[in-house]
Amino acid sequence: MKxxxxxxxxxxxxxxxxxxxxxxxxxFGAFYDxxxxxxxxxxxxxxVLALALLAGQRGTSAARFALFALPLAWFGGGxxxxxxxxxxxxxxxxxxxxxxxxALVALDARIRxxxxxxFAVAAxxxxxxxxxxxxxxxxxxxxxxxxxxTAVFVVMALVAAEVTALPAGWPRIAVRVGGSWIAAAGLLxxxxxxxxx
Amino acid sequence: xxxxFAPQRPRATTPALFAVLLLAPLAALAHEETGQAAGFVAxxxxxxxxxxxxxxxxxxxxxxxxLGAPPIWVLPVAFPLVMALGGLIGLLGIPLPGVEVGIAxxxxxxxxxxxxxxxxxxxxxxxxVAFFAVFHGHAHxxxxxxxxxxxxxxxxxxxxxxxLHAAGILLGTARRWAAGRQAVRVAGGGVALAGxxxxxxAIA
Numbered sequence: 001m002k003x004x005x006x007x008x009x010x011x012x013x014x015x016x017x018x019x020x021x022x023x024x025x026x027x028f029g030a031f032y033d034x035x036x037x038x039x040x041x042x043x044x045x046x047x048v049l050a051l052a053l054l055a056g057q058r059g060t061s062a063a064r065f066a067l068f069a070l071p072l073a074w075f076g077g078g079x080x081x082x083x084x085x086x087x088x089x090x091x092x093x094x095x096x097x098x099x100x101x102x103a104l105v106a107l108d109a110r111i112r113x114x115x116x117x118x119f120a121v122a123a124x125x126x127x128x129x130x131x132x133x134x135x136x137x138x139x140x141x142x143x144x145x146x147x148x149x150t151a152v153f154v155v156m157a158l159v160a161a162e163v164t165a166l167p168a169g170w171p172r173i174a175v176r177v178g179g180s181w182i183a184a185a186g187l188l189x190x191x192x193x194x195x196x197x
Numbered sequence: 198x199x200x201x202f203a204p205q206r207p208r209a210t211t212p213a214l215f216a217v218l219l220l221a222p223l224a225a226l227a228h229e230e231t232g233q234a235a236g237f238v239a240x241x242x243x244x245x246x247x248x249x250x251x252x253x254x255x256x257x258x259x260x261x262x263x264l265g266a267p268p269i270w271v272l273p274v275a276f277p278l279v280m281a282l283g284g285l286i287g288l289l290g291i292p293l294p295g296v297e298v299g300i301a302x303x304x305x306x307x308x309x310x311x312x313x314x315x316x317x318x319x320x321x322x323x324x325x326v327a328f329f330a331v332f333h334g335h336a337h338x339x340x341x342x343x344x345x346x347x348x349x350x351x352x353x354x355x356x357x358x359x360x361l362h363a364a365g366i367l368l369g370t371a372r373r374w375a376a377g378r379q380a381v382r383v384a385g386g387g388v389a390l391a392g393x394x395x396x397x398x399a400i401a
Binding site: 042043046103106177180181182183184185187188189191192194195 | 348354
């Protein structure tokens with residue numbers, strides 16, 4: 001190999017940028033990439049679903065609090081995470097949010113509105129931190145974060161509203177079963193994380 | 198005439214091509230969550246791949262139908278959680294002796310409960326189901342296929358198990374008719390007999 005070729009080889013190796021390992025590219029722009037990110041990241045989606053089921057289960061007042069608390073906390077966490085790459089290491093903690101949320105739904109836990117809102121803030125902050133820390137290195141802008149919290153808001157609004165309107169009886173039991181499934185998946189995921197899988 | 202193949206020296210363009218390939222990570226837009234669809238489908242399919250698990254899960258639903266409300270929904274809510282706990286124990290490397298025997302006995306006991314239409318207090322029914330759920334989770338919850346998403350595999354596994362319960366509950370609704378009631382009891386007897394076969398196979 002000629003020296004010039006080696007030089008080119010070395011320059012290219014230095015110039016190679018990190019692969020976009022986290023953010024999905026829809027081709028429609030950063031905003032839609034952010035939406036796709038939440039929808040295609042099971043840990044995020046399960047957390048939103050668990051929160052929505054819990055908020056809906058606890059009634060309209062709790063659902064209204066959580067509907068705004070979760071996306072706002074998610075956004076705040078995302079902004080912090082964007083400047084704190086180390087927050088990406090909190091990723092395993094996101095399993096705990098949907099595990100706990102699902103368990104509370106399965107138990108039909110009588111939590112006050114403030115408690116639901118606080119849980120939404122804690123979960124949103126954590127997921128937002130991880131989102132911000134993992135999306136930013138892949139070149140995601142604030143617009144992607146905006147897309148992510150829009151997805152969170154829409155899923156939360158649709159599911160919580162449906163659950164709030166459910167009559168007593170089997171439909172409410174189905175919600176508890178759904179919570180039980182989410183929590184069970186979280187428990188198994190904890191095992192996989194402990195195992196390093 | 199065909200040209201003879203002979204080893205060739207790399208051309209000067211080869212390193213340049215290599216260099217271009219090194220820039221390829223730009224095109225790697227893969228999401229970090231890989232094997233999602235495969236993981237979920239594998240998880241959905243796993244519980245129905247073993248007849249012992251299928252029969253025991255359907256029997257949980259049948260017994261719930263025999264017991265009526267509230268056990269009819271308490272059992273399907275409690276079972277996945279305790280089963281996942283069993284899976285967690287397995288994933289943490291904590292051994293559970295006699296897993297296959299436990300699964301076989303679960304089919305025998307649950308089938309017998311349906312056959313005899315046993316109606317214990319709700320706490321006792323929950324304890325019985327939870328006890329056997331640990332064995333099912335320990336045996337089946339930790340068999341992740343290579344390259345699949347662990348979370349979606351787990352979710353698929355749990356959902357499939359829950360749907361088997363639902364199938365049992367639906368079959369159990371036949372109890373509203375006299376012939377249906379007998380059919381449900383016969384189904385319970387069939388599960389118990391199959392459990393005895395599994396038990397014999399596990400011990401032999």
